[in-house]
Amino acid sequence: MMARAVTLALALVLMAAIAFGAPYVVSDYMVRIILLIALNSIFVLSLSLSNGFTGVFSLGHVGFIGAGAYLSGILTLTVEQKHSLLPHLPAFLNWFSLPFLPATLVAGVLMTLLAVIVGYPLMRLSGYFVSVATMGFLIIVNVVLINASDFTRGARTFTGVPLDTSLPWVFGWLAVTLLVLWRLVYSPFGRRMKAVRDDTIAASAVGIDVLKTRLLAFAIGAFFAGVGGSLYAHYLGSFSPVTFYFAMTMNLIAMLVLGGMGSLSGAIIGVISVSILSELLRSVERGFTIGDVTIPALYGASQIVLGFIFILIMIFRPKGIMGERELSLGFLNSSAKIQFKQGEVK
């Protein structure tokens, strides 16, 4: 436990250093990549709670991210913008404008409520049933975003959201996410989640409330999805319903699975590896010249390579890079090492 706590503390210090130091050290392009890595870490960590630790493989997570993004976007538009961009917005929404932080919190809380309402029936399902049902939820959210044009401008771009998301904001929320999830996952509740995942029948036989455990994991994940959605909205400034659909779902799932579905540090490692890999592949994809040989631009090739890597991982290392281990500085002291091994054996 000790070593893990030290690792976590070190990670937080490192994150603070990056959040405040990076803009002075690296280029704007790198800062953008770092910001997206941190943002995607929030998404993937929140996704890992249900999909990784509780064994409820949801395909609907992006539905919460999208709804959270739109919600917080609507709340933070200035009153004048609301009148010009969303003239049919109901009266209770069009006379005020919230700052960034309260809007983000509102998005998180409302997504938690939505997750409870949606999850109460859906969390009774298992296996591919729950995946298909949550995919249905994602599609329903998409249809509503496209058609509730009084609120969302429909399929047109939702624009004018203030660009408030900066490195310190994202890393701040990432730290909160990490702390809350770490506290949850390595607690008696975390053990219940894993018990439900590993053997649902045995878990309910020893008195664990399966529905309640799954619902809590789903709802807490949705809170951070809503928060992340709000951050993403204020990073992009303008977006449309298709931003929050299957492409994003696929991307987040790839990161989660690559890193390892039962590990918080694995989730972050997954995000970092997929992000770096796709940046590298994208620069190759634009085409390049070696000596006399010119490789033409092959748009879409990077996704194909990522897809193959994904399949190879499914075949040869289905538990991902980290599996259920956490990144830990076990060399700090010997007792830490023993603790870690016990943790591994369970």
Next chain:
Amino acid sequence: MSDLVYILQQMINAVSLGSLYALVAVGLSIVFGVLKLTNFAHGDVMMVGAFTTVLLIGVGMPFIPALFCGILGAALAGLLIERIAYRPVRNAPDVTRLLTSLAVTYILENFGILVFSSSPRNFPLPDALNESWQFMGGAITFTNINLLTLALTFASLIGLGWFITKTTLGLGMRAASEDMSAAQLVGLDVNRLIVVAFIVASGFAGLAGILWAAQAGVIQPQMGFTPLLKAFVAAIIGGFGSIAGALLGGFVLGALEIFIVAFLPDAITPYRDAIVFSLLIAFLLFRPGGILKPNREIKL
């Protein structure tokens, strides 16, 4: 009178749409029955079939032979997908296999975009198939491609019915979908049955893809996506894994969608897909065995 004519026209539309859904759903159900795999790549096999046909028409092949080559192309694609991606993870947990099929989708769609670009292109349908039949002064209209779709749907489904009830391979396939290990115990070559199931299912996907594109008039790499999602709904409504159920589910879904568009107020119409997918969720929760099997327990 005019109301009756309107209803008749909508029934024609419902059968036309339903037969396409049924074709896609049948393929999904065959694979699910044998492998218990939710095969997301099915929609992209449709795309492979449609593109094969369009490319062959482009080099001068007549429509009907090109259609059969398209079906063959799709079947080949299914065969390769099974061999390369699905076989190595056959005994892995549900989620691993689901993810593998998502990855295959991702690869095929991006491959389609890489080769053909994501912009839609026209489907070169022969003029003879675009000719329409009009009755009652144009109140009832359908085209030759509607008729061809219906004819091919029923012919292929009758063929499938014969295959799974009268041939050894087909019987084996059904046995494997009832109980894989029992089928293995009585000496069936399960590997071969799975391959056959994939070939048949992918052939159906190819046919569905070609007809879908021919009716829409355009093809593009992501064309299989919407029909795939709808076919999931159809297959689950009918009872996932059951071929008769997929057929029933396809026609029920087609009728429901046409009903929503034709008879409900305009304010509700754009929410058609939301209604359809709510129905999917309701079925998963309350009747996971589908319309035909009411008494299956909900699996926690």
